[in-house]
Amino acid sequence: MRTIHVAVAGLGHVGRETVRLLLSNRERFRARLGADIELAAVADRDAAREAKALGLPPSVLRLRDPLKLATTPGIDIVVEVLGGIDAPKALALASLKGGRHLVTANKRLLSHCWEELRRAANKGSSRMYFEASVAGGIPVLQALDNSFAANRIEAVYGILNGTTNYILSSLEHSGPNATMATALKEAQAAGFAEKDPTMDLSGQDSAQKVSVLAALLTGRALPPSKIACRGITGIEREDIDFALGTLSRTPRLLGVLRLDWGKKVRLEAHVFPTLVPLEHPLAAVRRQYNAVMVKASHADDLMFYGKGAGPGPTASAVVGDIFMLCRDILGSAPARTQTPATVELIPVSESVSPYYLRLFAQDKPGVLAKITASLGRRGISISTIHQSDVPAKDGVPVVLTTHPAALGSFEGALREILALGSVSRRHTVLRMLA
Ligand SMILES: NC(=O)c1ccc[n+]([C@@H]2O[C@H](COP(=O)([O-])OP(=O)(O)OC[C@H]3O[C@@H](n4cnc5c(N)ncnc54)[C@H](OP(=O)(O)O)[C@@H]3O)[C@@H](O)[C@H]2O)c1
8 A cells, every 4th residue: 555755834823733633633634545654753842852742653744944854755635734934935936846745724825925835836847736725624725726617706895804703703792892803812822813913804814815815816026015814903883783783794814805707807806894794694694704705707796604713723734635636646647737827916005895984074154075086086976874973082083984985086085085174083994895
């Protein structure tokens, strides 16, 4: 019986669970593959201690330096679950160039180094699988890559970050004292948010995932720096209450990738907090859960839902990749070839959406007229307008929703409105899912 040798770099949350799943499923995998998947080596700064805690047999090589896995004889598949970028990049490039297949959960590595990884994989005729890098345990990348082979993928969008979803959804029906800060603390206490949540709250984590999705679908790198990105920190409790009570909507941080396939692929890619109608399936995605909507040319609309992080879901995706790679190896499938598409990124200023705008204006004649005139001059028509008669610190709250408008026009009008002496700088802008 053939044996496929696997090495795991990084014995942290995901690495330890990956090792446990590999060992506990060995018999099942043997039965399904007609081959043995053997854990041959592990690498971690604390490899000896972690290996002992995991009860690994002495035959499993323990290394402190992950890069050594790329040259250890006999390894077929290298699993990179180190996190960070420098050590993972060195390991991934050396492994791929040397003809080893790679499994990684590292969205940061993939989104920043896609071209180099692709070239290294071509050089070594190696494969690279990265299911866990987007939406953790949800098997959406394998589906996009394989199950939709007969389709053009027209859009992939959804809730790609569990921390922000936990915060936004927990504020939906919470007590009057709940704020973004208290919801974040709760998420951190429950283990769903990192100590430093900047990447999550700023939307950058979601942008990296949109970047990975774009690379998978087009074969071309789309660096996160090119993806327009707004986080959730500007949203106030009042916005959520108003959206729920008056607009029958709720905010979700949505990563969006739209693809218009022609001679070149025109891409729209961004991350924005977005008001979703309560009857939309994304509104039912709460707490740390993720959901990815796919629009495919023939399969039409689909939704993938599940846990986007955590050792169990993430390791499940990593081991799924290992299993698929074993099938490829045993079936002698040729290395995946993908001719990178010619891609044009549509400027985000051209992206069209209805908008929600909450402003604070002085309660005097003519102010509303100036606000609506600024929007009107750019051809933006107002859908609803609500003015509260309860003044707040910065003036009277005014909430406008618009019909679909290009972001550039909307932002131009907004700049003009915020420059009015009678309007406070304090404001909230949200997209609205059409
Ligand atoms: N955790 C999740 O829910 C989740 C979900 C999706 C994707 N991911 C991705 O999975 C990867 C791993 O995440 P994790 O949560 O398992 O991280 P983690 O708990 O920090 O584990 C990483 C392990 O790798 C070790 N390590 C890192 N760099 C090393 C180096 N240069 N040499 C030797 N050892 C090194 C770390 O040792 P030290 O602690 O000593 O640094 C640690 O033991 C990341 O790319 C992450 O983005 C995680």
